[in-house]
Structures are given as C-alpha cells and as structure tokens.
Amino acid sequence: MKTKRTVISIFTLCTALLFTACSGKGTSNTEASRDTQTEAGTEVSGSSNTTLDDLYQQENQLFADHEDAWNKAFGMMNKSTADPSGNYADYLAATVESNKDSFTDDELKTLTDDIETIRKIEEQIAAIEKDNTASDNASQKDNSDDTSPFRNFSGQDYDGNSVDESLFSGNAVTVVNFWFTGCKPCVAELSKLNELNDTIKSMGGEVIGINTETFDGNEDAIKEAAAILESQGVAYRNLSIDSASDAGKYASDIMAFPTTILVDRNGNIVGDPMLGGIDNQDNYDTLMKQIQSVIDADGANK
Amino acid sequence: MDKNKKIISKRAAGIRGWIQAAATLLTNIHIPNLFKGKIYQGSAKTVCVPGLNCYSCPAASGACPIGAFQAVVGSSRFKFSYYITGFFILLGVTLGRFICGFLCPFGWFQDLIHKIPGKKFSTARLKPLRYLKYLILIVFVILLPMFVTNSIGMGDPFFCKYICPQGVLEGAIPLSLGNVAIRSALGKLFSFKCLILITVVVLSILFYRPFCKWICPLGAIYSLFNKVSFLKIKVENSKCVGCGQCSNACKMDVDVLKTPDHPECIRCGACIKACPKDAIHYQFMGMPCEKRASVDNNIQKSNH
Numbered sequence: 001m002k003t004k005r006t007v008i009s010i011f012t013l014c015t016a017l018l019f020t021a022c023s024g025k026g027t028s029n030t031e032a033s034r035d036t037q038t039e040a041g042t043e044v045s046g047s048s049n050t051t052l053d054d055l056y057q058q059e060n061q062l063f064a065d066h067e068d069a070w071n072k073a074f075g076m077m078n079k080s081t082a083d084p085s086g087n088y089a090d091y092l093a094a095t096v097e098s099n100k101d102s103f104t105d106d107e108l109k110t111l112t113d114d115i116e117t118i119r120k121i122e123e124q125i126a127a128i129e130k131d132n133t134a135s136d137n138a139s140q141k142d143n144s145d146d147t148s149p150f151r152n153f154s155g156q157d158y159d160g161n162s163v164d165e166s167l168f169s170g171n172a173v174t175v176v177n178f179w180f181t182g183c184k185p186c187v188a189e190l191s192k193l194n195e196l197n198d199t200i201k202s203m204g205g206e207v208i209g210i211n212t213e214t215f216d217g218n219e220d221a222i223k224e225a226a227a228i229l230e231s232q233g234v235a236y237r238n239l240s241i242d243s244a245s246d247a248g249k250y251a252s253d254i255m256a257f258p259t260t261i262l263v264d265r266n267g268n269i270v271g272d273p274m275l276g277g278i279d280n281q282d283n284y285d286t287l288m289k290q291i292q293s294v295i296d297a298d299g300a301n302k
Numbered sequence: 303m304d305k306n307k308k309i310i311s312k313r314a315a316g317i318r319g320w321i322q323a324a325a326t327l328l329t330n331i332h333i334p335n336l337f338k339g340k341i342y343q344g345s346a347k348t349v350c351v352p353g354l355n356c357y358s359c360p361a362a363s364g365a366c367p368i369g370a371f372q373a374v375v376g377s378s379r380f381k382f383s384y385y386i387t388g389f390f391i392l393l394g395v396t397l398g399r400f401i402c403g404f405l406c407p408f409g410w411f412q413d414l415i416h417k418i419p420g421k422k423f424s425t426a427r428l429k430p431l432r433y434l435k436y437l438i439l440i441v442f443v444i445l446l447p448m449f450v451t452n453s454i455g456m457g458d459p460f461f462c463k464y465i466c467p468q469g470v471l472e473g474a475i476p477l478s479l480g481n482v483a484i485r486s487a488l489g490k491l492f493s494f495k496c497l498i499l500i501t502v503v504v505l506s507i508l509f510y511r512p513f514c515k516w517i518c519p520l521g522a523i524y525s526l527f528n529k530v531s532f533l534k535i536k537v538e539n540s541k542c543v544g545c546g547q548c549s550n551a552c553k554m555d556v557d558v559l560k561t562p563d564h565p566e567c568i569r570c571g572a573c574i575k576a577c578p579k580d581a582i583h584y585q586f587m588g589m590p591c592e593k594r595a596s597v598d599n600n601i602q603k604s605n606h
Contacts, residue, residue, distance in 0.1 A: 182377055184456045231454050255341055255477060256484050275487035 052128055055121050062114045069107040070114075076102065089119035149246035150176075150267040155210075155239035156217060158226050163239060165267050172204035172298035173270075173291050174263045178254055180212045181224050186258040189277030190232040196278065196287075197236040203295055209238035212251050216243050260287060262294050270294050311583035315571025318403065322410035328363065329353065329407060330472070335360035339480020350389050352397070353406030354520050356466070358473030360480065368443060368520050369462050369469075376447035376457030394527030402514055402521050403568035408468045409514055415506040425509050426555045431516045432566060438465065439519035461519060463491070467499040510553040514568065525565035532587050535562045535569060541581035551576035558582065 063070045073092070076099045096103070096111050103111065153165040168174050177193055179186035190209075197207035209229070213221040217240050229238060241248050254273075261273045271290050278284040314321075329351040332342040341360050351364040367386055374383035393401060402409050416422075425431075442465060447457040462469055474492055478485040505512040514521050537548070537559060548558035551572040556564040558573045562582075574582045 182373070182379075182456070184376070184452065184458060187454065187456060188452065228454060252343070253340065255339065255481055256487065259483070272486065273483050275483055 052125060055125050055128075059118055059121055062117060066110045066114060069103065069110050072103065072107070073099070073111060087119075088122050089115050092118065147246070148263075148266075148268045149250035150263050150269065151246070153241075153247055153267065154245065155241040155247070157237050157239055158214075158222050163237075167208070168263050168267045169265050171206045172265060173200070173206075173294040175200070175205065175207045175287070175291065176261050176263055177207060177209050178212060178251055178259045178261075179209060179257055181221065181228060182213075183257045185277045187228055187232065189258060189279040190229065190234050192277070192279045192284065194232070194234045194236055196284075200291060203291075204298070205291055205295065207236040209234070209236065210241060210247075210251060211238060212254075212257075214238075214240040215248055215251075216240070262287075262290055264294055265298055270297075311571065311574050312580075314584065315574045318570060319410075319413070321404050322407075322413065325353065325405040326355075326407040326410055329355045329405075330359055330361035331363045332361045335480075336476050337480055339477055339484065341477070350386065352393055352401045354408045354466075354468050354518060355406075356462075356469045356472040358469065358477060360476050362472070366462075366468075368466075369459060372443055372447045372457075372459035372462060375444065376451070376459055378451075378455035382448075390523050391527075394524050394531060396532050397524075398528040398531030398533060398569070399521060399524045399565075399567060400531075400533050400569040401524055402518075403570040406514075406520075407472075408518075409511065409568070411471070412502075412506040412511045412513060415503055416510055418507050420507055422510070423508050424555075425512070425515060428509075428516075429555060434516045435518055435522040438517060439522040443519045464495075465498065465517070467495065467502045467513065470495045470499045511568075515554065515566070521568075528565050528567060529563045533569065534585050535567065535573070536583055536585045537562050538581045538583075541579045543579055543581075545578065547576045547578060548573035548582055 073096055077095050093112075093115050096108070096115065100108065150168060151165065153163075153167065155163050155167075157163060175193075175196065177189075179190075181187075193207050193209070200206070211221070211225045214225050215221075222240055225238065241251070243249075243252065256275050258277050259273050259275055260278070262270045264270050271294075274283060274287055274290075276283050278287055335342055339360060341358060342362065346363055347357065347365055349364050350367040350370055351362075352367070354368060355362055355364070355366050357365045357369050367389060371383045371386040371390075374380050374386060397405075438461065442461040446460040449457070450460075451457040470492070474488070474495070478488055478492075502513050502517075509515075535558070542559065544559065546559070549556070552558055552567075553570070553572060554564075554566045554568055556562075556567050558567075569584070571584070574584070
C-alpha cells in the first residue's frame, strides 16, 4: 500500500513536471528566439549608428580645433542658400570661396584642408546611410514578400457588389475588423468602429468588416449580420469573402474575436493583430496610434 | 452471474483511473493543436462531450455542455437551449453522476492533484457548501446569460467567463502558450481566473474534489438525475453486515447504506472496493439483483 502510494505520487509529480517542462520550454524557446531576433536587429543598426556618430564627431572635432576660423565662416553663411540634401563639403567650400577676402591666408589654408577632410568623411557617411536605407528597404521587401492574404483579394459587399484589392490601394490604411454574429464583444464595438470610420475617412483610412459567418455568400448569415449592423447604426462596408481564399483562410485561423488588423495601400498587414473591442478606450488609443503611424509611413513613401 | 456482476463492478472501480485517462484523451483528441495554438473547429464541435471540457481547449474534440448551454441561452437567436437540455436529460437518465466519476476530465484532474501527498481534510462538516453549486447553476448558467443582455438580446456566458477554472486550464493557458496574439491580449480577467484555478488546485490537494462538490453546475445537473438514472449502486441487504466500511471509504460524504443513490454520489466505486462482504455493486436499468440472479439460476437449471 505504501509503495503504491509512493509510486503514484512520484508518477503524478513526474507528469506535472513533464507538463510544466514542456510548456515552459515552449515559451522560453519562442521568447529566446524573439530576444535574439530583436537583439540582432539592434546590433546591426547599432554598429552602423556608432560609426555614423564617430564620423560626425570627427567633423565636429575639426570645427572645434580651428574654432576661430570656422566661427568666422559660419557667421558668413546664409540660411537661404543652405541645401540640406546637397553636399556639405561643397557647401562649406562655396561659402569660404565667396568670402575669400575676409580670411587670412593661414585661415584659408586650414579651412580648405578641413573641407577636404570633411569631404572624405561625408562620403563615408553617405555610404553608410545608403546601406542603412537599402537594408530598411530590404526588410520592407521581405515583409511584402511574406505573401499577404490581402494581396489578391476578392469579396462582395452585402448588396452584391464585387470588390478586389483596389479596396486597399485607395486608402493609406484599411482597418479590417473580423467578427461574427453571435459574438457579444464584437457587436459591442460596432458603433465605435463606425465612429472610427468617420474619423479616419478624412485622414485617408477606411474600416471594413468581415463577418466569418457570411463566408461564401451565405445569404441567411448575411441577412442576420446586416440586421445587427443596422441595429448598431453601422454604415461602413462589410464584405463576404470566399472561405477558400487566402483572406478566408487567414480569417479561419483567428482564434479570438473581435480581431482587428491594419492593411496598407499595398495589401500588406501592418503590425500585430489587435484582439478585443475598441469600445475599450485603451484599445482604441492603441489602434489609433497604429493607424496614425501607417498613414505617416504612407505619406513618407510618396 | 451475481458474482460476475460484483467482479465487474469491482474491476470497473479498480480501473477507474485508466477509464478517466481514456475519456480525457478521447474528449481532447486533437493533441497537435496544443502546440499550434489553434482550436479544432470541425463538425464534431457541434456535439457536446459528457464532462466539463472547455470548447476552447485546442485539443478538444467536442463542445462543453455547460458552455454550449450558456451560448445558446445567451444568444439572441434562441430563448432556451432545448437541444442541450435534452442532452442533459439523456445523459442524466442513463449515467447520472457516473460521468463525474469516470468521464469528466476536470474530475480526473482533481483526482490526480489529490494524490499529491500531504495532510488531507474531511469535507463532512462543509456539507452546506454543496448547495452552492445549484445556486451557481441557476444564477450564472441560466439566469444571468438569459436576462443580462445587450440591446439586441445577447448575453455573456457568465459561468465560463467569470468562474470556470477548466476554461483557464484547458483553454486560456494552452491557447496563450501557442498563440502570440492571444498571449498579448491577456488581462485582468485572466489573472482573476488563474487565481480561481490556483485556489481549486490547492483545495484539491487538501480536500477531495472540492470543485465537484461545491462549484460544478454540470455536476449539479447530473446530480438531479442520480436517483432515477439507469446506472445505480445497489447494496444487497442480505449480504450487508452493517459494518459501515462503505461510508468510511466514501470521499463524497455519502451514507452509502441509507442513500446509495444520493445526489452527491459520483459512482466512483470506493464503497464497492471497500465492502468486505461484496454486498455493493453497480447495476444498470434498475433490475433488482436477487431477481436477476434467480432468473439466471432458472436458466442455468433449464440448461442442465
């Protein structure tokens, strides 16, 4: 009896440990990999940033070493002729050249020498910055290659009008809200989503609803969904999509509702999906911030 | 036959742990989903499993009857869950709380936790707490989802949302481990329900099946059918010597001799195993044992 009890307790303990071990490992693994990913990312950009800082530092050192001459030169600079995108060394040289007479020969010599050094430093800076933007572009490209389910999009609104991916290209950001008819929290945020749609319309955004029960043009489900949308005063578009399509598969993999995602002009999903309704003020603020950043990024790309 | 029956009863009670393990496995057959953080959503999910087994468990093969009941009651489309109620009556009349003892995964979980060595306390003095589960059934499973609704008649599954520790154990924890988006959405409600789960685990170490005794609305439903269910526990007065070993062995605080079909009996068979005279056994379809034995004897005689 006693041995049996010990065996049982050991067995239970082992099972418990087994479960915790498994789950613990799972999380630690994912977390570890995420850590290394972000760390690696910061390291790369970090190292280029430090070299950039170094180079700028060298320039400043030159200015500091020959402070008197340079201060004189800076005093002669004209804001209106400054061209931020132009070559800095050229700009300095032009300033010095046009005011040649105000400098002594010694000063002129130091300045022209410094300008040559600065020209070399500027070349290095330009090379690094080019690299950085290139890698940024590359990583952006990687994301877009990540076959977004909204690249080839097709659906129908509840009146039977067909829509395709041009739905996304017309707006800087499209807020896609996944919901289903029997989901109370989903229904609770519908009126707020409608407000959001009105708010972001002028900013170049649109809210789209996708009800997972209305897949494949299910008419009964569409009727029911439309009745709920009407009762909540929703005016933004809701779409029925094909369950076998990429977007349909993406929606079927969603395990918690409501889920809201942001899609950019090119049909790429931006950021992580947001779970939970935006009738919660914190969620609303978070989403609004994300929307703003997508719109900003869209403006910058133009 | 009479003897066989008792042997069958004893054997069934003896391998109860394995039956519980098998039932848990069968009701959570989609094991790979546990690692994907995805819920199986096939057509089997429209059917309920007998025990308390969260629909949102990634591995679950069916729906939880309590969850389904609340979902339908709280839905704007239906006023009452007739289909699930019929399911309760069917299972209640055939098996009763045998489901708690043999088929419920959360019952098995508590059984396993209770095997952790340590001081064990009797719940005999805490009998009034038993009625709490009926209160929870009526208030959290039926009334609140039915009447606390939004403008278009949708209610929350109050028991699932605010009480059920099985939902955290089988649903929230594995889902959030396998699904980053869900992990990021965990909030105060999750912490609160984790606290409930931890409380239940600690209480399960100290007491035998505290959740089944005091909280479980599904147990409360099945308990109503214990007195009329086909499966029963029978004490043979002719063999019983009244030693009281059965009631001593009973961890659900049932006086087996007086009320073998007490609502609290989960048919675990501890009394059957404990009886020195083999006077207790399961019986199905309410056939009194002496009669069946005599019928069997007659058949045997005619065979000779």
